[in-house]
Amino acid sequence: MLEIKYVRQNLSEVYNSLKKRGDMSALDAFQGIEAVRREILGELEDLRHQRNVVSGDIADLKRKGEDAEGLVVQMRDVSGRIKVLEKNLTEHEEKISEILIRLPNIPHASVPVGKNETDNPVVRRVGEPTSFDFEPKAHWTLGEDLKILDFERAAKIAGARFPLYFGAGARMERALINFMLELHTTEHGYTEVLPPFIVNRKTMTGTGQLPKFAEDLFKLENWDYFLIPTAEVPVTNIFQDEILDEDRLPIYFVAYTPCFRSEAGSYGKDTRGLIRQHQFNKVELVKFVTPETSYDELERLLNNAETVLQKLGLPYRVVSLCTGDLGFSAAKTYDIEVWMPAQNTYREISSCSNFEGFQARRAGIRFRRKGKKGTEPVHTLNGSGLAVGRTLAAILENYQQADGTVIIPEALRPYMGGQEIILPRP
RNA sequence: GGAGAGAUGGCCGAGUAGGUCUAAGGCGCUCGCCUGCUAAGCGAGUAUGUGGGGAAACUUGCAUCCAGGGUUCGAAUCCCUGUCUCUCCGCCA
Numbered sequence: 313m314l315e316i317k318y319v320r321q322n323l324s325e326v327y328n329s330l331k332k333r334g335d336m337s338a339l340d341a342f343q344g345i346e347a348v349r350r351e352i353l354g355e356l357e358d359l360r361h362q363r364n365v366v367s368g369d370i371a372d373l374k375r376k377g378e379d380a381e382g383l384v385v386q387m388r389d390v391s392g393r394i395k396v397l398e399k400n401l402t403e404h405e406e407k408i409s410e411i412l413i414r415l416p417n418i419p420h421a422s423v424p425v426g427k428n429e430t431d432n433p434v435v436r437r438v439g440e441p442t443s444f445d446f447e448p449k450a451h452w453t454l455g456e457d458l459k460i461l462d463f464e465r466a467a468k469i470a471g472a473r474f475p476l477y478f479g480a481g482a483r484m485e486r487a488l489i490n491f492m493l494e495l496h497t498t499e500h501g502y503t504e505v506l507p508p509f510i511v512n513r514k515t516m517t518g519t520g521q522l523p524k525f526a527e528d529l530f531k532l533e534n535w536d537y538f539l540i541p542t543a544e545v546p547v548t549n550i551f552q553d554e555i556l557d558e559d560r561l562p563i564y565f566v567a568y569t570p571c572f573r574s575e576a577g578s579y580g581k582d583t584r585g586l587i588r589q590h591q592f593n594k595v596e597l598v599k600f601v602t603p604e605t606s607y608d609e610l611e612r613l614l615n616n617a618e619t620v621l622q623k624l625g626l627p628y629r630v631v632s633l634c635t636g637d638l639g640f641s642a643a644k645t646y647d648i649e650v651w652m653p654a655q656n657t658y659r660e661i662s663s664c665s666n667f668e669g670f671q672a673r674r675a676g677i678r679f680r681r682k683g684k685k686g687t688e689p690v691h692t693l694n695g696s697g698l699a700v701g702r703t704l705a706a707i708l709e710n711y712q713q714a715d716g717t718v719i720i721p722e723a724l725r726p727y728m729g730g731q732e733i734i735l736p737r738p
Numbered sequence: 739g740g741a742g743a744g745a746u747g748g749c750c751g752a753g754u755a756g757g758u759c760u761a762a763g764g765c766g767c768u769c770g771c772c773u774g775c776u777a778a779g780c781g782a783g784u785a786u787g788u789g790g791g792g793a794a795a796c797u798u799g800c801a802u803c804c805a806g807g808g809u810u811c812g813a814a815u816c817c818c819u820g821u822c823u824c825u826c827c828g829c830c831a
Contacts, residue, residue, distance in 0.1 A: 317788095350789085353788085353789075353800085354789080356800085357788095357789075357799060357800045357801090358799085358800095360799090360800060360801085361799060361800070363811075363812075364760095364800090364812085366811070366812090367757070367811060367812040368757075368758080368812090370757075370811055370812070371757035371758080371811095371812075372757090372758090374757075375757080375758095380811080383811070384810095384811045384812095385811080386811080387811035387812080388810095388811060390811080391810085391811065391812090555748090555785090555786080557748095678786095686786095687786080687787095
């Protein structure tokens with residue numbers, strides 16, 4: 313959410329910077345409604361002041377045993393008027409917050425201008441695309457042949473876009489989670505968190521999933537609860553409505569959670585394999601930092617996520633999302649894309665964003681500077697470190713051998729009891 | 739699921755026959771004084787949001803005692819609804 317004062321005072325700038333990001337009709341209405349709101353508020357506060365003063369007078373008169381009936385009658389009218397204005401004010405406030413809560417974040421000045429993902433510039437490439445002297449197979453073929461992935465039976469149990477792992481597949485998924493958590497906690501200074509996987513409406517609104525993107529979420533029937541689409545949601549909301557002392561910042565959290573997404577509107581996309589699932593595992597990095605450090609922190613967070621790929625020996629590239637491809641809440645985002653040999657392309661495996669104060673204002677996460685009055689929103693950041701299912705898919709494809717077996721990356725072996733290779737399950 | 743108790747400022751905690759609550763008191767914290775260090779002591783300050791004035795220190799209006807509604811000239815206080823917490827019972831991994 314943008315700050316109401318900022319929108320009021322910089323309407324044309326807000327308009328311009330958000331124009332590329334979609335429907336601006338709501339913003340057109342803002343100015344008029346906000347002017348009326350402020351007018352009502354002015355009159356209302358005057359009347360409330362009058363009521364406060366006169367009520368005190370009435371109390372004095374009664375204490376002295378004098379007659380106060382005249383003032384009481386007078387205040388009856390004032391109170392009536394206050395009630396009308398209050399209702400009116402509430403209506404205008406609701407309209408304003410309805411507009412503000414649906415307004416996306418303003419892109420940072422360093423974000424490249426562009427229309428869609430084809431305009432995202434590549435920041436760097438690390439590692440060469442894996443070369444094979446045979447035709448590399450897709451991870452779903454490898455997984456099914458090795459009998460460590462079974463999409464057919466998963467569909468029977470749940471439906472399309474659900475995973476079912478067996479044997480070394482299940483073990484590698486678990487090993488990846490542990491490997492990533494260990495790396496980020498012991499080498500990168502993050503504190504491990506295990507949050508709820510189901511959250512309420514306020515929490516979903518705090519990070520920006522609601523109200524605009526309800527169709528992307530799984531909602532529990534008869535409950536105002538939602539399955540989390542990412543650990544970002546519960547973890548960022550840990551400090552919801554809190555004021556942190558400056559010296560507590562920065563705060564780094566890493567959390568493993570399953571993630572649940574409806575994938576509405578992606579019918580026909582990535583229908584095979586682990587790339588696009590209704591349920592997948594992810595290790596997420598979340599930071600709470602002071603505004604002046606947040607862009608340095610973004611670079612470090614990105615590096616922390618890249619380290620996972622480097623240690624696993626997977627080729628990847630980093631792209632900077634352009635204005636047209638930026639998510640609703642983000643001010644700046646880097647995507648990390650891993651090389652997928654069978655598809656002969658890079659696929660997103662991590663998304664690292666700085667939200668600046670956008671989520672913090674929605675969720676009420678503030679901090680107090682030492683020796684200064686007042687509070688400021690913290691800056692929040694997060695990034696996948698990494699999407700686990702996609703990492704497993706990338707390992708299968710990049711580490712496959714001509715005979716269909718898969719070498720286990722060395723960094724992962726300690727988490728798999730020393731196992732070095734995945735052979736077909738009998 | 740049944741019965742009961744509760745929710746007040748950073749923390750503890752007073753405050754229910756509605757009216758100096760413009761929220762006592764304590765702790766903590768900040769600044770200053772004092773003591774050669776430390777401790778103790780003394781003094782002052784110490785919530786959030788939003789609007790006005792001021793270069794600023796500051797000053798001033800309104801709102802906020804879990805949330806939402808109601809009664810009233812006036813609500814932390816009375817009424818209704820909801821949320822959460824705690825205790826006991828039942829059930830349960």
